[in-house]
Amino acid sequence: MAQTASPNDLLNGDISITLRRMTVPVIFGMMTMMTFNLVDSFFISLLGTQPLAAVSFTFPVTFSVISLSIGLSIGTSAVIARIMGEGKKDRAKLYATAALYLAAFLVMVLSVFGYLISRPLFSAMGASDAIYTxxxxxxxxxFAGSVLLILPMICNAIFRANGETKLPSYVMAxxxxxxxxxxxxxxxxxGPVPEMGVRGAALASVVSWSLASVFIFYMLGVRQKRIYAVPNQWQLTKKAWIEIGRIGLPAAGANMLTPLAMGVMxxxxxxxxxxxxxxxxxGSRIESIGCIAVLALSMxxxxxxxxSFGAGRIERIEQAYRVCIRFTLIWQAVLAVVLALLSPYLASVFSDDPEVQKVLQLYICIMPLGYGLQGVVILANSSFNALHKPLNALILSVVRFFIFFVPFAYIGGLMFGVYGLLIGAVVGNVCTAVIAWRWFNKTVRGMAPAPLPS
Incomplete structure (x- = not known):
């Protein structure tokens, strides 16, 4: 009876039911947020092809900051969840506080650096002077509001580490x-609000992040008391930074390979x-929605x-991973068919430029063919991080992007133009998925639980 008392118990009960309970709210929150991001793209597209292209150039850069946030949230969730599995709730509260301070500092540094190198960075990506302006x-x-983006993400990771996903999902939505x-x-x-163009799109994002930060800090700190106002044990805080950083920074590095590959692409x-x-x-934003179930499962x-690892339940890890992979492959296959059927409509919604429509329709028909296999890689990466093996995830990401994805896409583009580029990217995902599946299963079968340092 004691084992099932908590509605957020992750160590007992049917795995499929537990994952469904946690994942459905996350899908709802992410779907709402990403759909509104597409609305953002729609309004920017009304300004013309040039502004739409300009914002497209920003994705690799903004995603670099977001990748750092994701990496740190991965480290936060992995460490705190394992501590909770060992029953050390007071330490979990201190580690949560330390994670927020660490994340805020690192994102501020990265944003300042990104701003300072903007000119050579965007020029290297091929942006003209007019587009750069x-x-x-x-x-x-x-950049000015980027810290307000990461703080809710770390707070959400703290909630998820405790098995709570509804509130973070409502905040995202x-x-x-x-x-x-x-x-x-x-x-x-x-009325009194002036026309601001693409600057207005960025300001709308910053305002929404600010409101989310205020609300989630109130819930996490005041209502649920899962964090302190400031870290209250300096030695343990430093230890928390080391443990979170040991997972979070390699995880951030692995995630940053995504915008790096996007920049090359x-x-x-x-x-x-x-x-x-x-x-x-x-197409990249449509892809974000197309892979939403996988992204939710990766959280x-x-x-x-x-x-489960903290509690020594290795068999539960194997079962959970297999359940997620089976669902991902079936779901993404069905979605690929649906997107192909909707591709003419979606292309016409986001642009009235015939050339943009033609390429976008091609993108929507081809790229989803690899989403299921891409999901296998994403889930392997997130699971490696959860097992405190972030270097495995980093290596897998390097293999995916720079041995398969980008080279295959580039070679395909040389041979068959845009069509070949897309096919090459899909083939790259297939090759990486095979490696990810075999490597993760071999790792889990050969491991034994190890206690978190006291």
Whole structure:
């Protein structure tokens, strides 16, 4: 009876039911947030092809900061969940506080650095002077508010480490709703609010992050008392930073390979012209929604794995991973068919430029063919991090992007143009998925639980 008393118990009960309980709210929150991000792309597209291309150029850079946030949230969740699996609740509270301070400092440093190297960075990606001017209208505001983006993400990781996913999902959904509501007001202006163009899109995001930060800090710190105002034990705080950083920084590095690969791909795509860059930018956002179930599982599977590892339940780890992979392959196969059928409509919604529509439709028909295999890699990465093996995840990411994904896409583009580039990217995901599946299962079968340092 004691084992099932908590509604957020991750160590007992049916794994499929537990994952469904945790994942459905996350899917709802992410779907709402990402749908409103597509609304953001829609309003920007009304400004013309150039502004849409300019914002597309920002994705690798903004995702670098987001990747650091994701990496630190992975480290936070893995360490705190394992501590909770061992029953050390007071230490979990201190580690949660330390994680927030560490994340805020690192994101501020990265944002300042990103701002200082903006000119050579975007020029290297192929942005013209005219496009660069528009880019910086967006990025100046975005960099200034970037800390307000990461703090709710770390707070959400703390909730998930404790098996709670509903509240973080509502926060994500609410922030997306506020962002979407403010987009047309700030982009096009109304009444006393001036027209701000792409700068307004960035400002809408910052305002929504600010509101999310205030709310989730109140819930986490005041209502649930899961964090302190400031770390109260300096030696243990330093230890927390080391343990979180040991997982979070390699995980951030692995996640940062995504924008790095996106940057290389953007430079390749830029050689085909601005309409193709614009199409790839919109396609990337559609891809985010297409992979939403996998991304949600990559957030909810790790706490279950980490708590199970802390409690010595290795067999539960194997079962949970297999359940997630089976679901991912079936779900993404069905979704690929649906997206292919909807591709003409989706292409016409996001642009009235015939060239953009043509490339975007091609993207939507081809890239989803590899989403299920991409999901296998994503879940292997998140599970490696949950097992406190972040270097495995980092190596797997390097293999995916720079041995398979980018080289295969580049070779395909040389041989068959945009069509070959897309096919090459899909083949790269297939090859990496085979390696990920075999490596993770071999790792789990050969491991024994090891206690977290006291």
């Amino acid at each position: 528009i880019i910086m209208e967006y990025m100046t505001v975005w 609410g922030a997306g709703l506020v962002n979407a509501a403010l987009d047309p007001l700030f982009i096009f202006g109304w 953007t430079a390749i795509v830029a050689s085909y012209g601005e309409p193709v860059v614009a199409a790839f930018g919109v 909810t599977l790790p706490p279950l794995i980490s708590q």
